[in-house]
Amino acid sequence: MKICATGDAVGKSVGERLREERTRIGLNQDDFAKLGGVNRNTQGSYEKNDRSPDASYLASVASAGVDVLYVLTGQRAAPSEADLSDDESELLNHYRSMPDQDRAAMRRLGSALAESAGRYQANKEG
Numbered sequence: 546m547k548i549c550a551t552g553d554a555v556g557k558s559v560g561e562r563l564r565e566e567r568t569r570i571g572l573n574q575d576d577f578a579k580l581g582g583v584n585r586n587t588q589g590s591y592e593k594n595d596r597s598p599d600a601s602y603l604a605s606v607a608s609a610g611v612d613v614l615y616v617l618t619g620q621r622a623a624p625s626e627a628d629l630s631d632d633e634s635e636l637l638n639h640y641r642s643m644p645d646q647d648r649a650a651m652r653r654l655g656s657a658l659a660e661s662a663g664r665y666q667a668n669k670e671g
Contacts, residue, residue, distance in 0.1 A: 559616060560594040566611045567592075581605045 557565070567577045578588035581602040590596040607613045615621045629637065640651055 557619060558594050559597065560592045562616045562619060563598070563611075564592040566606075566616055570610050572609075577606070580609050 567574070572580065574588045574592070575585050578585045581588065581598070582605050583591075583602060587596065591598050591602075603611075603613045603616070612621055626634065626637070640648060643651065
């Protein structure tokens with residue numbers, strides 16, 4: 546499994562990342578608590594770092610799409626090929642069939658398009 550570091554997760558607590566994931570998947574505390582098999586007060590305690598979630602809870606929320614690796618470590622798991630849409634898979638297959646020089650051009654193009662859309666900040670190192 547590939548790991549993707551996320552700069553904005555630095556300094557965040559497990560509870561803050563758990564709240565971030567709950568918000569990302571669009572659930573309120575009550576619904577998220579039910580999903581994890583706990584009550585709202587327990588969910589609130591997790592998000593305030595007053596208590597730590599156990600493995601059973603984390604397994605339950607993972608089934609709803611919570612990135613548990615991110616919650617625990619602050620590092621996101623890279624999506625697997627099985628998570629790709631048909632369009633993404635087709636694009637990846639085309640990319641993989643290109644020579645190295647064309648791949649480099651595609652990376653530059655992709656970064657430029659994403660930056661112009663304001664959705665991405667390019668890593669200027671390499």
